[in-house]
Amino acid sequence: MRFNEYIGKTIFITGAGSGIGQAQAISFLENGANVFGMDLQEKGLQELAKKYKGKFKYKVGSVSEKKAVEEAVEEAVASFTVIHILLNTAGILDGYAKTLDTDEILWDKVMNTNIKGTYLVTNAILPYMLQQKSGVVVNMASIAGLVAGGGGAAYTASKHAIIGYTKQLDLDYCREGIRANAIAPGAIQTPMNKADFVGSGEMAKWVANETPAGRWAQPKEVADLTLYLAGEAASYIHGAVIPIDGGWIIK
Numbered sequence: 001m002r003f004n005e006y007i008g009k010t011i012f013i014t015g016a017g018s019g020i021g022q023a024q025a026i027s028f029l030e031n032g033a034n035v036f037g038m039d040l041q042e043k044g045l046q047e048l049a050k051k052y053k054g055k056f057k058y059k060v061g062s063v064s065e066k067k068a069v070e071e072a073v074e075e076a077v078a079s080f081t082v083i084h085i086l087l088n089t090a091g092i093l094d095g096y097a098k099t100l101d102t103d104e105i106l107w108d109k110v111m112n113t114n115i116k117g118t119y120l121v122t123n124a125i126l127p128y129m130l131q132q133k134s135g136v137v138v139n140m141a142s143i144a145g146l147v148a149g150g151g152g153a154a155y156t157a158s159k160h161a162i163i164g165y166t167k168q169l170d171l172d173y174c175r176e177g178i179r180a181n182a183i184a185p186g187a188i189q190t191p192m193n194k195a196d197f198v199g200s201g202e203m204a205k206w207v208a209n210e211t212p213a214g215r216w217a218q219p220k221e222v223a224d225l226t227l228y229l230a231g232e233a234a235s236y237i238h239g240a241v242i243p244i245d246g247g248w249i250i251k
Contacts, residue, residue, distance in 0.1 A: 003227050007032030010080040011230075012073070014063050014121055015090030017044030019190030020140065023219035024087055024226050029055055031227065036076035036083075038063065038121075039090070063090045063117030073124040082132060085230050086125050088118040088162075089140045093192060097152035107154045114158035118165060130176055136230045137180040139166045143245045146184055159184075163241050170239035181229055181237055186245025189216040213246030 011028045015021030016037025022044050025035045029052045037045050037058040045058040057079045061068030076083055091114045094106060118139055129135025144150030145159030163182055170180040187193075187207045196203040208215050225244050228234055243249055 003031045003231055005231055009084045010034045010082055011085045011087060012036050012076055012083050012125060013087040013089055014038045017041045019192055020188060020219045020222045021089040023223040024089060027223040027227055034080045036079060038072045063121055064112035066120055069120045069124050077128065083125050083128055085136045086122065087138050087226065088121055090117055091140055094152040094155040099153040102153050110154035110158050115161045118162055129178055133177040135178050137169065138226055138230055139182040141182040141184040141241055143184050143186045143243060143248050147249050167239040174238055179238055181239065182241045183222060183225060184241050184243045185222050186248040187211055187216045188219055188222060190219055211246040211248055212250065215246065217246060
């Protein structure tokens with residue numbers, strides 16, 4: 001997909017080292033954007049920096065740590081002057097643990113990464129967007145933010161929270177030039193879901209069979225949706241949650 005409107009724009013992406021976040025980074029870079037990535041794992045970030053010299057810069061760190069987030073945003077602004085679009089994509093699973101199987105450590109880890117991380121990064125970047133009177137935020141929700149069964153207690157709760165946060169964010173700031181929406185992926189084949197493909201991949205086969213479309217999606221498909229949702233063609237879409245799930249939630 002080609003979007004000339006992204007030439008020279010700056011995109012800040014969390015979770016850019018692998019999976020959906022990396023696919024988003026590549027898609028925006030291929031469309032002429034500058035990208036600043038943040039991730040806990042450096043390898044994938046290094047690969048992007050090597051391939052897209054000068055166009056991709058990064059910071060290794062956790063979105064759940066305020067200092068790391070603030071340093072990353074400061075580096076992004078120093079490198080590219082402005083941030084036009086924020087993609088809060090970083091997230092972790094919880095192994096489908098029920099609430100009685102979720103100890104406080106796991107609960108906090110999932111919440112701190114998925115929802116607190118989204119809050120911290122947004123609050124670090126939003127003042128810059130308000131100053132320039134424009135900005136787009138795309139948060140990564142999940143079908144687990146819409147229905148039960150897409151994760152365990154902590155993951156499902158965190159993704160429901162992201163959807164609520166996205167709606168309130170848009171309502172609070174849309175008159176000041178900010179637009180916020182969320183994407184709700186279903187079965188996307190990423191490193192985060194590699195356990196489903198272990199061995200004979202019975203879990204992966206089950207998920208594909210349970211999905212009306214009959215297959216898993218690839219990260220690029222979510223990236224392509226992001227290109228549209230962050231662009232001018234979607235300027236009248238506000239506070240929405242867009243499923244990309246092969247029909248999972250229509251069942």
